[in-house]
Every structure is written in structure tokens, then in C-alpha cells.
Amino acid sequence: xxxxxxxxxxxxxxxxxxxxxxxxxxxxxxxxxxxxxxxxxxxxxxxxxxxxxxxxxxxxxxxxxxxxxxxx
Numbered sequence: 445x446x447x448x449x450x451x452x453x454x455x456x457x458x459x460x461x462x463x464x465x466x467x468x469x470x471x472x473x474x475x476x477x478x479x480x481x482x483x484x485x486x487x488x489x490x491x492x493x494x495x496x497x498x499x500x501x502x503x504x505x506x507x508x509x510x511x512x513x514x515x516x
Contacts, residue, residue, distance in 0.1 A: 449465070449469060449470070450463075450465060482510050486506065
């Protein structure tokens with residue numbers, strides 16, 4: 445199931461309940477988008493040519509210090 449938010453138009457403003465409902469998926473989406481932004485900054489991943497299992501282990505190892513830094 446895909447959850448989409450309510451959309452405001454110039455003629456129809458969002459109610460406080462609709463704005464609160466829009467915050468729920470946005471709160472879950474923000475950390476994921478920040479994570480992908482951090483991944484794009486890692487130049488090592490642009491040159492990565494290995495099997496997917498090894499790439500997954502490497503990525504998990506790289507996420508540990510990143511998560512520690514982000515969650516400080």
C-alpha cells in the first residue's frame with residue numbers, strides 16, 4: 445500500500461488534521477532521504493565492483509559510524 449499525503453490547492457487549504465496526517469509519512473521519509481544523501485557522498489561506492497553480498501557487508505559496516513555521527 446502506498447501512502448500519499450493530502451495536497452493543498454490555492455482554493456482549498458489543508459485542515460489541521462490533514463496537515464497532521466501529512467507529517468506521519470514525512471517523519472518516516474526524512475531519515476531515509478538523509479541516509480541516501482550520505483551514501484551519495486561516499487566516493488568509495490562509485491568504484492565498488494564486487495558481489496552483492498560483500499557490498500552489503502561493506503555498506504552495513506560504513507553505516508555504523510555514519511549512524512553514530514547522525515544520531516549524536
